Amino acid sequence: MDTLNRLKARLATINDLDSAQALLGWDQHTYMPRGGLEPRVRQMATLQRLSHELLAAPETSELVSALEARLGELEPLDARLVVVTRRDLDQAVRLPGELVQRKSEATGRALDSWMINKPLNNFEAYRPHLEEIFTIVREEADALGYPEQPYDALLNRYEPGLLTSRLQAIFAELGAGLVPLARQLFERAERVDDAFLYQAFDPQAQWDFTVELLGALGYDFNQGRQDKSPHPFTTGFGIPDVRVTTRIHERDFRAGLFGSLHEGGHALYEQNINPAFDRGPLAQGSSLGIHESQSRLWENLVGRSRPFWNRWFGEVKHRFPAPLEGVEFQRFHEAINRVKPSLIRIEADEVTYSLHIFVRFELELELLSGRLAVRDLPEAWNQKMRDTLGITPPTVAEGCMQDMHWADASVGYFPTYALGNLYGVMIFNQARQELPDLDEQISSGQLAPLKDWLTEKVYRHGRSQDPAEILRQATGRELSPQPFLHYVREKYGEIYGLE
Numbered sequence: 001m002d003t004l005n006r007l008k009a010r011l012a013t014i015n016d017l018d019s020a021q022a023l024l025g026w027d028q029h030t031y032m033p034r035g036g037l038e039p040r041v042r043q044m045a046t047l048q049r050l051s052h053e054l055l056a057a058p059e060t061s062e063l064v065s066a067l068e069a070r071l072g073e074l075e076p077l078d079a080r081l082v083v084v085t086r087r088d089l090d091q092a093v094r095l096p097g098e099l100v101q102r103k104s105e106a107t108g109r110a111l112d113s114w115m116i117n118k119p120l121n122n123f124e125a126y127r128p129h130l131e132e133i134f135t136i137v138r139e140e141a142d143a144l145g146y147p148e149q150p151y152d153a154l155l156n157r158y159e160p161g162l163l164t165s166r167l168q169a170i171f172a173e174l175g176a177g178l179v180p181l182a183r184q185l186f187e188r189a190e191r192v193d194d195a196f197l198y199q200a201f202d203p204q205a206q207w208d209f210t211v212e213l214l215g216a217l218g219y220d221f222n223q224g225r226q227d228k229s230p231h232p233f234t235t236g237f238g239i240p241d242v243r244v245t246t247r248i249h250e251r252d253f254r255a256g257l258f259g260s261l262h263e264g265g266h267a268l269y270e271q272n273i274n275p276a277f278d279r280g281p282l283a284q285g286s287s288l289g290i291h292e293s294q295s296r297l298w299e300n301l302v303g304r305s306r307p308f309w310n311r312w313f314g315e316v317k318h319r320f321p322a323p324l325e326g327v328e329f330q331r332f333h334e335a336i337n338r339v340k341p342s343l344i345r346i347e348a349d350e351v352t353y354s355l356h357i358f359v360r361f362e363l364e365l366e367l368l369s370g371r372l373a374v375r376d377l378p379e380a381w382n383q384k385m386r387d388t389l390g391i392t393p394p395t396v397a398e399g400c401m402q403d404m405h406w407a408d409a410s411v412g413y414f415p416t417y418a419l420g421n422l423y424g425v426m427i428f429n430q431a432r433q434e435l436p437d438l439d440e441q442i443s444s445g446q447l448a449p450l451k452d453w454l455t456e457k458v459y460r461h462g463r464s465q466d467p468a469e470i471l472r473q474a475t476g477r478e479l480s481p482q483p484f485l486h487y488v489r490e491k492y493g494e495i496y497g498l499e
Contacts, residue, residue: 004078007063010054011085012279017051019237026243028111029229041108048104049097056092064089077282080464084281087160094143099136103409106132110407115230123378123396130406131374134367137411141368150368154412158288159419160466164365167415170481171361174354174418177485181492182351185339186390188496194335199323201253209319210246210260213312217264217298218451219244220271231404232259232346234266234295239278242270253320254336255347258299262346265298266291268451272459287467288413290458292420293427300350301428302450304337307442334495341389343398350421351488352389357418359384360403364411423471425484427458430475 024044032040054060067074067082074082110129117126141150151164159167211226229245236242244263248256269285277283285291302308309316313332317324324332339349345356363380366372372380381400382392393399405413431453432438441449457474471479492498 003063003066004074007060007067007085008081008280010060010063011081011281014051014054015238015279015281015283017047017054021047021051022235023237026235026237028108029115029231029233030227030245034112034116037108037112041105044108045101045104049101052092052095052100053097055089056095056097060085060089061093077276077464081280081282084463088281091144091157094145095140096143099139099143103136103140106136107408110409111404114401114404114407118230118397118401121395121397121401123401126401126407127374130377133406133409134374134411137409138368138370151365151412154368155415156412158410158413158416160287161468162289167361167419170422170479171354171358171415171418174422174481174485175358177481178351178354178488181485181489182339182355184498185351185492185496186341188498189338189340191496192334192338193331194338196323196327196331197253197335198251200250201320201323203248203250205319206248206253206256209316210248210256213257214244214260214264214267216445217261217268217447219264219267223271224267226260226263232263233404234263234270236267236270239271239273239275239283242267252347253323258303259346261303262295262299265295268298268454269294269459272451272455273462274460274464277462277464282462282464284463286458286461286463286465286470288416289419289423290467290470292416293423294420294454294458296417296420297424297428297454301424302442302447304350305442306333307439309333309336310443311445337492337495339492339496341391343385343391343393344402345417351492354418354421355388357414359388360414363400364414368411419479422479422481422484423467425487426471426475426477426479427454429483429487430457 021044024040024047028037028040064082064086068086071079071082106129110126110133113126113129117123137154138150141153144153144156146152146156147163149164155162155164155167214226215221223240224242224244227243227245228247230247232244232246234242234244244260244267246256246259246263269291273283309329309332313329316332317327327335337349339351342348342352345353345360348356359381362384363372363377366380367374367377377400378396385399386392403414431450435441435449435453438450441447458470461470465473468478471477489498
């Protein structure tokens with residue numbers, strides 16, 4: 001069908017522009033010299049504007065409308081392509097090109113400011129950039145429109161169809177289970193000793209180990225690579241090129257290890273989407289919550305499990321003999337799963353991780369509404385950390401500047417991390433049912449059966465299915481916090497000796 005081919009060709013061009021912009025962004029976070037900032041900001045803004053204009057152009061709408069009139073004649077995946085393109089188009093036409101370009105330029109400068117000023121604990125130098133970001137996202141929310149409140153418009157970009165009111169109900173149920181459990185575990189903190197994890201672990205040996213583990217997961221280094229960045233991330237420029245980064249801390253062995261497993265989960269998703277979707281809007285994750293379910297699944301449900309370390313504990317003892325001298329399996333397992341109040345989200349344990357997300361979510365609502373001024377963010381952050389986790393960050397680098405996502409205007413994004421925990425446990429529970437030997441396979445280092453199962457149930461579908469559809473077809477259930485709460489109560493009850 002000529003109309004369908006013309007639409008696909010147009011979408012492929014848009015995808016190429018977006019991929020080129022993503023490549024420039026990856027370079028900015030990894031290898032770009034600091035002096036290249038201003039030209040890089042302009043380059044990325046130009047690509048973003050061209051992509052937006054091409055999508056929002058009347059010609060795109062005409063092609064989509066013509067195909068919508070004949071939707072029943074299309075193959076199912078082609079029909080889904082039209083539906084997804086209409087969704088993207090409806091959002092694009094609401095955003096003025098000037099706003100899109102201004103946002104791209106603002107995020108480029110904000111990210112650079114964040115990278116420079118975070119190590120300096122200089123919030124005041126970063127603050128004007130963050131103020132501009134929140135001004136822009138408010139304008140975006142108003143331009144996009146929303147059914148109940150402005151945050152709906154931003155959340156919908158990452159978790160299609162989820163309203164803020166529904167998210168608040170989910171988080172209330174999740175928090176009602178997590179907060180008392182966390183307090184119980186905090187009271188038993190002395191039962192777990194993880195001091196050995198903060199000795200000197202050779203950085204190169206850590207790096208080599210993360211590379212080996214990524215390969216064991218099934219990450220294809222012929223279609224990707226790992227690099228270092230201040231904040232770990234995954235980015236792709238098409239299904240054949242999906243890259244990850246991590247960060248190595250000499251005196252925190254877990255940072256690089258679990259950072260790589262987390263980003264490796266994202267990358268497995270992207271590398272195993274149906275190749276026929278490449279250069280089109282279906283070649284992405286169904287939602288950020290589903291995406292996070294896979295990073296959290298591989299990082300935690302696999303990477304912090306007994307079966308996983310049945311295979312890898314001997315290897316890690318061999319690679320790091322000095323800091324792990326005398327450390328037995330049980331102590332190691334308990335240490336990498338220790339529950340404690342922590343300052344840094346990406347290093348938080350499974351029980352307290354979502355509490356970090358609650359802090360960010362509540363602050364985003366206040367910043368977006370104007371009830372909280374950006375200049376007051378550091379103290380507001382510290383107060384919420386005291387209220388939620390009982391600790392106060394000593395620096396802004398360990399407080400409100402620890403994450404890069406506000407600098408890149410990803411407001412509405414943080415809740416997907418907690419949603420990913422919930423999706424991930426439900427999906428992994430189903431994998432256990434359908435792969436009865438899964439624990440034995442993981443114990444022997446055979447991760448391919450799980451990866452293949454996830455590819456069939458989740459990865460290959462890309463955006464051809466919405467998140468609720470992915471979950472329903474994979475598990476037969478609707479999203480609920482209860483499976484996750486059952487999982488953490490059982491796992492950490494055993495580690496900490498709770499009844």
